[in-house]
Amino acid sequence: MAYYSIQNIPLTDLAKEFGTPLYVYDADKIREKISVLRAAFEGIDLTIKYAAKANTNLSILRLMRENGVDMDVVSPQELEIGLIAGYEGSNITFTPSGVHFSEIEYAVSKGAIVNLDNLSVLEKFGQTYGSSQPCLIRIKPHVFGGGNEKIMTAHPESKFGISIHQKAEILSIVEQYNINVIGLHQHTGSDIKDGKTFEQAASALFDFAYDFKDLQIIDLGGGFKVPYSPEDPGVNMLEVGQIMSNAFRAFCQKYGRELRLWVEPGKFLVSESGTFLAETNVVKRDPVKTFVGINSGLNHLIRPMMYGSYHYIFNASNQDSSKQEDYRVTGYICETDTFSFDFNGKQNERLLNKVKEGDIIALANAGAYGFTMASHYNSRFLPAEVLVDGGKARVIRRRETLEDILRNQE
Incomplete structure (x- = not known):
């Protein structure tokens, strides 16, 4: 976990050369985590969407792009930084919370795919774009998961997502404006190491998805726990990946066709x-x-x-x-x-x-x-x-x- 050097360069040498305080990043460790994640979902049509809010340095974003990782952003500024780093708008998902609708319009103008998390914005999106622009809908599955209450995002009192109990309202708005919903999304929280928590949230999202007939994507978010000390094992990514992959395959079979699976790791990658x-x-x-x-x-x-x-x-x-x-x-x-x-x-x-x-x-x-x-x-x-x-x-x-x-x- 903790080492006195990075790629054989002593930390003390780095501090002496560049001064302190100093953030130092190991590019090989990021590549390793990308590989671990892909191996965990082997055989699945997987897209990794890096949750850029974790670290938006241009060099980190370029490293992600060079290794085939897309972006998930939460602000117009993060979106612009992603474009500067070389991403195409189509490789970026915009997942805001409680923003002015002008930010949604901005993201659409840049070619990003927007992820809508409240009924009001969903209706405005339908009124503005009809079926001409694709979108995802963020669902709140009413699941508790995360390291502490400040980073839990899927429980009933969370501000994030549209409650699973509001399915009728969602379907009514989608039908009224013929909204092009290509995917459903949920994010449970951070620091989750139990595959059963992901399975519980995924199950709620899958049950919700059967009423949407033209889906292309299921986005299960991120939140995979990382080890915080030499004794801390973190998440068993292969085990979690197998549980989630099996559940996803079963859903696709019942849904009637293969969909793409998105995950949004931030902390796990960097x-x-x-x-x-x-x-x-x-x-x-x-x-x-x-x-x-x-x-x-x-x-x-x-x-x-x-x-x-x-x-x-x-x-x-x-x-x-x-x-x-x-x-x-x-x-x-x-x-x-x-x-x-x-x-x-x-x-x-x-x-x-x-x-x-x-x-x-x-x-x-x-x-x-x-x-x-x-x-x-x-x-x-x-x-x-x-x-x-x-x-x-x-x-x-x-x-x-x-x-x-x-x-x-x-």
């Missing part, structure tokens, strides 16, 4: 590729605990403070495990700002190889929802990003300057 590097500013020994204060904070990696998420943390500058201590790893933002949470979402201490000022602290699983959720809070600069590919490291986002922060201010 999380493990990323390592976040920061330098130790201070080792603060307190009567209660010892704090390691690094030159970063929730402004650069907000997942722990926002979700109570676990990131494996290690001292990249010290591989000697004979002397270890418990440390609480904290940031420099002027409020509670902790990186070290346990698996139950509680702040805790981590057993690290002895830390001294200047040591490089590494946080694993930083490839997803790291930089994309970063901010200028406290007027701090955003980190630089580096991609390691073919044994060579290159900057894929320059470190910011004060001019960048002030650019649009008066």
Whole structure:
């Protein structure tokens, strides 16, 4: 899980060359995850739709495109970035939530396939386009699944999707405007490792689908759990793939013809590729605990403070495990700002190889929802990003300057 180097380049060398704080991504790990996903659905007409909100760096998107992975986006800006990265509009699905209808019109104008998740927008789509434009409909299957309540998206109280109990209203609108519904979609949540949860959500979607006679696509979303520590097995993708594939084949047989299966992994494809590097500013020994204060904070990696998420943390500058201590790893933002949470979402201490000022602290699983959720809070600069590919490291986002922060201010 955690290594002191990426493609034989020591993390400390990367920190020295490019400075800290720094996001580093391993291109080979992304390719590996793409291959694992394809192998899990062998024999299925599968399209992988990368959930780009996880990491929208142009170089990451180009890597996805070069490896035959399409995109799923949630904003016009992500769509534009995808086009700049070389995608065709037809390779992009637009799956927004609660947006103004003008964003739907924009996506259609760019050739993207839109995924509609409420009755009002579905009716406006029908009034505007009739049968002239294809669309997907996002269904809420009333299934609980996900790492915590903040990332569950298919339960009855979720804002996402149209409830399965509103089938009559959906069919009425589709029939009234002759809407060209080519696919049905659902997304259960994130950090799901149990194939039965996916099977339950898929079953609800399949039952819903029989009343739509011209479907081409079933989109089962993503949310596959990744391992967060060396002891964490993550999801058994081959097992999940087999369960979902068997259910999909049975559905297609009953439906009467073969459909295409889409999945939308985000974190699964990029999380493990990323390592976040920061330098130790201070080792603060307190009567209660010892704090390691690094030159970063929730402004650069907000997942722990926002979700109570676990990131494996290690001292990249010290591989000697004979002397270890418990440390609480904290940031420099002027409020509670902790990186070290346990698996139950509680702040805790981590057993690290002895830390001294200047040591490089590494946080694993930083490839997803790291930089994309970063901010200028406290007027701090955003980190630089580096991609390691073919044994060579290159900057894929320059470190910011004060001019960048002030650019649009008066």
